Amino acid sequence: MFIFMPHVCMDEASIKAITNSLPSENVLNHICQIFGALQCPTRLQILLLLQHGPLCVTDFENALKQSQSAISHSLRILRHLDLVRAKREGRFTLYNLADEHVSILIEMCQQHAKEVKH
Numbered sequence: 001m002f003i004f005m006p007h008v009c010m011d012e013a014s015i016k017a018i019t020n021s022l023p024s025e026n027v028l029n030h031i032c033q034i035f036g037a038l039q040c041p042t043r044l045q046i047l048l049l050l051q052h053g054p055l056c057v058t059d060f061e062n063a064l065k066q067s068q069s070a071i072s073h074s075l076r077i078l079r080h081l082d083l084v085r086a087k088r089e090g091r092f093t094l095y096n097l098a099d100e101h102v103s104i105l106i107e108m109c110q111q112h113a114k115e116v117k118h
Contacts, residue, residue: 030081037077038109040074040077042064042066042070042071042074045064046060046064046074046075046078046084046095047084047102047106048106049064050096051097051103051106051107054095055095056092056094057071057075057095075095083097083098083102084096084098084102
């Protein structure tokens with residue numbers, strides 16, 4: 001049996017405490033830029049592919065059937081946001097996820113999307 005309990009708004013001190021815990025404006029803007037970058041299917045696919053290990057531009061071209069310039073443009077944006085890092089190996093540049101946080105973010109987004117009822 002469910003007992004209905006009316007909502008009680010938080011007191012001013014509690015609201016102030018949680019408001020003070022919000023990130024700075026710079027951090028909020030960076031978060032917005034990250035989520036904005038993830039709105040592009042190509043960039044999101046790049047991040048999903050990189051969860052399996054380092055890849056070069058040719059690998060992305062073959063996997064995504066997109067031009068080198070389109071892939072490079074997406075990688076430039078992802079690198080600028082520090083979601084992806086590049087490492088030169090011989091004549092190739094290999095791309096990796098920047099760190100475990102990026103992998104977790106992508107995994108959590110993917111899991112959430114699968115759970116949402118459409």
